[in-house]
Amino acid sequence: MKRQLIYLASGNPHKVRELQTLAESAKLALDFRSIHELGEMPEVVEDTGTFIGNARKKAQAIQSMLPRNAWAMADDSGICVDALGGAPGVESAYFAGIASNDNANLNKLVSVMQQVPDSNRGAHYSCVLLLLSGATVEHVFEGRCHGRLAHEPRGTEGFGYDPLFIPAGQTQSLGVLSPEIKRSLSHRAQAWASFQTWFEIE
Numbered sequence: 001m002k003r004q005l006i007y008l009a010s011g012n013p014h015k016v017r018e019l020q021t022l023a024e025s026a027k028l029a030l031d032f033r034s035i036h037e038l039g040e041m042p043e044v045v046e047d048t049g050t051f052i053g054n055a056r057k058k059a060q061a062i063q064s065m066l067p068r069n070a071w072a073m074a075d076d077s078g079i080c081v082d083a084l085g086g087a088p089g090v091e092s093a094y095f096a097g098i099a100s101n102d103n104a105n106l107n108k109l110v111s112v113m114q115q116v117p118d119s120n121r122g123a124h125y126s127c128v129l130l131l132l133s134g135a136t137v138e139h140v141f142e143g144r145c146h147g148r149l150a151h152e153p154r155g156t157e158g159f160g161y162d163p164l165f166i167p168a169g170q171t172q173s174l175g176v177l178s179p180e181i182k183r184s185l186s187h188r189a190q191a192w193a194s195f196q197t198w199f200e201i202e
Contacts, residue, residue, distance in 0.1 A: 003029045006131075007066055009058040009074040010034065011041050014159050015188075019073075022183060022192050028199060032073075035062045051076040051090060052140055055130035063132055077127040077187060079161045081149065083113065083120045092161070102160050106153060109161060113149055121149045123165060125187035129195055139198060143190025158182060 008016050016034045023030040035041050042061040046054040058074035066072060078092030088095040088109070096104035113121065129141040146168045153163035155175025163175030167185050174182055183189050 003031045005031050005033065005067065005070040006073050007033050007035050007038065007062060007070055009041065009044075009062045009072060011036055012159075015075055018183075018188060019075075019192070021179075022189065022196075025183070026196055028196065030199070035065065038062075038065045038067075046076070046090065049090060051078070051126055051128040051142075052130065054090060055128045055140075056138070059130050059132045059138075063135070072132040074130050075127065075188070076130070077125065079109075079123055079125050079165065081109070081113070082122040083116050089126075106161055106164060109149070109164060110151075110153065114151075116149075118148075123147060123149050125161075125165065127187035127191045129188075129191045131195070139195075141191045141194040141198070143187045143192070143194065145185060145187040145190065 008019065010016070011034065013034065016032050020030075020032040023032060044058050044061050046057065048054050048057065055074040055076035058076065059072045063072050076090070078089050080086045080089050088105075092105065094100055094105075096108040124147065125145040127143045131139040131141070133139065147166050147170070148168075149164050150166055150173055153175060154173045155163050155177075157176065157179065158174045163173050166173050167177075170177065174186070
């Protein structure tokens with residue numbers, strides 16, 4: 001069976017591996033690759049204020065770089081904290097500043113939430129997968145994972161804010177939970193489930 005090639009508009013190797021693992025687990029004829037295999041990811045100003053809008057800009061930015069019949073996919077995701085009015089949200093990757101990294105962002109969230117009681121530590125991860133399967137053919141798949149924030153990071157699995165986020169129904173953070181459990185309940189897994197249903201029908 002011919003495999004559909006999908007380039008991800010991201011320089012994050014974790015996301016490419018996670019999506020490819022999901023595809024292989026579902027036995028889908030998909031081959032996810034990083035846009036870095038074709039060149040530098042174009043600079044995209046993520047200024048739309050929404051996950052969908054930012055994902056659309058990223059997918060459109062790589063479309064002209066793709067081989068014939070390849071698809072473009074962009075992921076935009078973040079953590080939305082109830083006590084912070086939904087922040088950092090679309091700014092999750094830059095919570096500690098434009099030049100920040102995962103550790104800096106995580107440490108800032110730990111700091112600003114330090115005095116917040118357990119009763120007000122609700123949060124959710126949100127993910128949008130936006131697929132361009134043609135010049136103007138767009139498909140949007142969304143997923144959420146609800147939970148709460150721990151007081152201190154725990155674990156080394158995952159990336160970003162995972163060590164601080166405890167999914168609903170769990171007692172351990174995404175930084176501790178096994179990749180198998182994480183894949184079954186994460187925000188990206190929920191968005192993926194919608195994409196998988198669409199792909200199987202197509």
